[in-house]
Amino acid sequence: MTIPNQPELAMSREFAVADVDEPTLLKTMHWYDGFVMALSNPGFIIATLGYTTGALGALGALAVWLGSMVIAVLQNKIYTEPATMFPEHSGGIAMYAFEGWRSRFSLAGPMSAIGYWAGWSSVLAIFGLTTGGLIQAQWFSDATWSVSDGIHLDLPRVIAIMLILGLWAINSLGVKPVKIMGYFTGGLLFIPLVLFMIVPFFLSDYSASNLTWGLEGADGSMGSTIQLVLAWLYLNAWSAYGIEVCATFAPEYHDTESDTKKALIRSAMFCLAVYALLPLSLGGAVSQSDQGAAPLGFYATLLHREIGSVGSNIVVVFMIGSFVLAMNAASAGGARTLYGMSKSGMTIKWFGHINKHNVPNRGMYVDVAVNILAVLFLPTTVAVLAASNMGYVLCHIFALSAVLLLRKDRPGLARPLKLSTPWLWVAGVLVVFNIALLAVGATSFSITGYGGWGEVFVGLGLLMVGCLLYAYRRVVEDKGSFSLRDKHPSTLVLEVRPETAAA
Template sequence: MSTAVPRGERMDTVPTSTGVATVSVDEHQLIKSLRWYDGFVVCLANPGFLISALGGAIGSLGALGALVLWTISMLIAVCQNQIYTEPAMMFPDRSGGVPIYSYMAWRRYFTFFGPMAAFGYWAGWTAVLSIFGLTVGQLIQGQWFPGATWGTSATGAHKYLGFIHFNLPVLIGIVLIVAVWAVNAVGVKPAVWVGYITGALLMIPLFVFCFFPYFTGSWHAVHMTWFPGSTGTWYSIRLAAVWLYLMGWSSYGVEAAATFAPEYHNSHRDTQLALRRSAMFSLGVYVLLPLGTGGVMSSAEIGKLSLNVSVVQFLIVELHKMIGNGFTDVVLVLLIASFILSMNTATMDGSRALYGISQSGLTIKWLNYINKHHVPSRGMTVDMFTNVLLLLVFGSALDIYAASNLGYIFTHVLCLSGVIIMRRTMRSWPRPLRLATPWLYVAGLLAAANLFFLVIGAPSFSITGYGNYVELLAGIGLEVVAILLYVYRRTVQDRERIVVQDRTEMVPNMALFREYFPESGIGTTPATSG
């Protein structure tokens, strides 16, 4: 028996704890308005993620050590993106990306992994707003307003505001966060066009940092050092694990293309292309950028600037060496535009993650909302206020970086292992793109590697020279909040009991597969879950 659905609305079949499917129809839905290259442009934010932590990595690992580890981290991300193409095709109508795939896989064994993955993933993405808002503020202050140090000394505003950090970089960051929210709230296309413009501008500073050091004679092989100051093999392994844990926040971000699977014109083709091409482009940048910038100054100089001034101050010094003061202004303006791209991507991805996890019953219903412009505006508003608070409380990019990373890496552990689990528990579920068996072994290996990075890296952040256990406790606290909101959703809003293991049979909505993958023939015959 079929159910008619009005034009412009979508019918979703949602399983309940009683095993009975219910049908919900929403007037406002995410619309299919994107092509693969739109997702690719959104992922151009990743070079900005690299730049935000590059100075700290070079100071701690040496330029050669940073280059090797960034390359390893990005190779892991490339493989993960290939693996994520399978679940992205399995749930084409679900916004939210990897946390949704994690929930679908692990709900049979431990339902609380769902909200933990969801909020962990969201935290990793939403923190981009505060990190890059602050980074832009530091670049502006360092280059054009070096004397504007109000609020940064013991006699400044910080002394009177207690734990609140408020200075020029923080103020600039807050203004940018609000501006990016305003652009995204009026629809996905304006946000994507911001991505096109800033993405094009990004190519110029990338070219300068990747290739100009060789043309200008500023690059010297003597600066390519390996783990300076290492005190033994175990210390080096531990330090490498900590940085691979932190680097995942940056390099793994190319999976954002999967978040937009419901919004691509051709879900099958566009999702694949966006994931693969964004990953390969970022791989090239993650090799060339550390190599180019790492040879201009010594690791000790870069580390000192990153620790005592800001994590991007060394870029200003290197630009002055290579191209002089006048052209430095131009390149910095373009670099700032790339950071705004990163903030734009974070708002798009983070808000859809909140919408997707609410849609899947993992957090409060209030976030399951699409406005008249077909964007999750409530999720965007939560992102905005959260990041303003992060700026005011932490006031340091790397502190925010570490605090938001625990749940994000844990989500990748769950999703990679979840792909293997779903092969066993959802055998007959439609897979428009089915990975070859060797990829399942790769998924298991990468899940174990990320778990190792997490266990060693999360409690050892202080050996990098930045932060302490406060960041770890913040990450754990967020997971506790995620569980409490999930309990509230289940017991108060849905009026259902808490189920630790949800073995409700999941039956795919074949009408959706016929809609999203008409060329595949999927959905022409009935299918049930394994």
Template sequence: MPETQVAGTEPAQLPKKMRWFDGFAMSMTMPAALIATLGASITGLGGWGAAALWAISMILAMGVNWIYTELATMFPNSSGGISSYAAEAWKKRAPWVAPVAGIGYWLPWGTNLATYGAVTGALVQAQWFPEHTWEISLGPISLNLPIVIGLIVIVVLYLVNVIGVRVTMAFVYVTAGILMIPLFVFIVLPLFSAEWAPLDLTWKLHGWEGLRTALIWMYIMAWTTLGIEVCATFAPEYRDSVKDTARAIKAAVLFCMGVFFLIPITLGGYAGEAAIEADPAAFFVQSFGNLLGGGGADVMTLCLIASLLLIMTTSVADASRVLFNMGREGITVRSVGKLNRRGIPMRALNVMLVMNILVLVVLQSPLAIIVTGNLGYILTHIFAVSGFFLLRKDRPNANRPIRLPRFFVPLSIVLTVFLVFILVVGATGFQVTGYGGVKELAIAIGVLLAGVVIWRFTRRKPSEEGIADLSSVPARADSAPTQSR
């Protein structure tokens, strides 16, 4: 049963202060994440190719995340999100799935500070300090203005999360509100512009090589589209863990489906492929100014930075809770599974601070960081989605406040096979995009193996032990069954 806090001791459970719309606000990181990959995808795939793949990837994400509504309500007291569902489903067959899924999920979310800190630094330099192109070499690493700015951002957002969930959520709402400005401008205003020319967009996916390229790009896109599952990580912190988790996931799926389908067509058709190829990382800025009649470059840059801050804030909150859950369940070093007296996973936050500084300084390229983390991230989804089938088979009578129709069982198998296909092709060929290669793949595999090694050393019992059976933990009063199909 959930532990209760004794006066003068550290709390054992995360405080329940969130509502479903807080989780939905967290999911706005996914539309914001388009900033890091949309321009590059249009350049590599053509406008129509990018639009088609973003739509297909989002449809895949919709099916996957709909499955997570059942899993999330089965385990409303787990702060491990989909990695916890994977561990639960596979623990009797393959207990090593727990550390692989935990680390595989934590790494991409945990490195988002580095990923988007680098993008933020590049935007600031391009807009306000274009002449500052200095670089300092420190042995095998180098520092420049974008990297220094990224490091400052990492420290600031770490401090925001240290203060507490209320300040974090206030920061999330402010940045999510600002994000709505460019989303409206990029989706609606191009439709009323004479320069909007969607028929000028091209399709660069031809033959078998085009299919391979598409799968590699879906490997990269997976982080941005599948990331809606962030809503499930906060299940223990929702006031009503069952209702709020399901509502947050469904709202995020529907909203992001529309955004991911429309923006490549509207903004891509307005900006034009030539302009996007010339500056895939910051073409948004010029397009924003042009759509508003000029003079909006500074405003757009600030909006973009706000959206990146939203991604990073959410990522810190999500990844720190996953690492806390891993420590609490003995999947990694147990000392990180502790909360301070205010209910904040401080030790997990400290680990993330150090890791992001190292990742940003070593990898530097945002997409290189993304493709490094995607190996474990997609692998975690494979274990979690297939886990839906296993849990239906192994625990047919388990409490399921939301029980999806039967056709979701074969659908989970189809989705698992498709994700495996994307993983194999993408992980062995992402150099086609110009980002990543042997080094990034080796780092990803090394991190996953390190997670398994740490797990072996932290286990207290022989190998047949798995993580605690969360389905046997009585649900809290706020987690009573609310829906059945």
């Protein structure tokens, strides 16, 4: 068990250390287990690249997707420092935001955590519906029945709900089934990745003339173009920045310091290669107009050209596996965020429960309920994405700036992977950039065709809910007082069972 340093120990009265007899998170993961969880990111770009290319052209799509991933890689490097400073914290980057900001603005923690949770949890609804739609288009195109009387129900939504419930059941059984599911679906992912990243370059009809550039503002001015770029970078942040999911499992790695660093860096470099090659390979093989007309359907057409109709059906199954992988990572990561929030005093105690399989199951209940409601009551996935993205980007702003604040406010904390000074400057630049991204992207979202002001207000409402739950925890459950400036640094220690470290 990690023991805090003595000056901080004296100020830890309001934060309880986990009881050794209480079910806890187990150290059963290696760095490559976290890497597999981050393989959900290629699934994100596969699912949405057709929409981007259809709007911006292949080179425009390359610019915004590769730009987003370069930013994500730099952020992952910066997150290696706080990940090893607080190895006992479950919940990932939202916990770093909490630690860095609590003495200056206590609401930064709950706002970051609820934003982080919303960003990851929404993957269940979005990819459940995407998978359902792909299954319908590929094998059940005649099943066009639908119900739209207060709720929205059709075959894709039924499939989405079944997937959400199935993944909840698997994740509730512990980390081992989650890892097995991750390796199975992650392995399936590599086949379509090769067919989409490499093979198109060798097709006889691959043409550089298909690599068009459409990343220009409505009036052609520099200002409108910058606005368009920032809007798309803001949209892509929801998927590209997600490689930080490796940090969410920091307390569960065998060697927290080494495994967390390896998982963060290696997953980032792999995803960088994917995000660089996919727009070029697919853009040269399938025209902008064809991708725009069928943002998902064009994959089936391309696969038929590469391997025929029978092989195409098989690879579509593998594509579905990549989407299920994303949902699997979201279910596991979202539940741990709510658990970490509760253990850190940022939300109600009810979430701080672990079942007999050492899984934070109550967070999963909420994930399942919220996403099934989203599937039934929201007409498209657009509203889900647009609403959840605001809090997720805000979480990164708070987490990156927390690294700088912790250097200033708590210089005595151990930093096993201490960043050099140039990286602190990079962190500062990224904070400013993400602030601009949030300010421009959230208010210009409609120019991408993915939402408008209604989704902005939903995103603000989610942040407000996080703040209200934090206030309730402090005043009602902890019998304390609510303050915007919490002077006491956290010394939270989540007990991790050492006997499983060699498992």
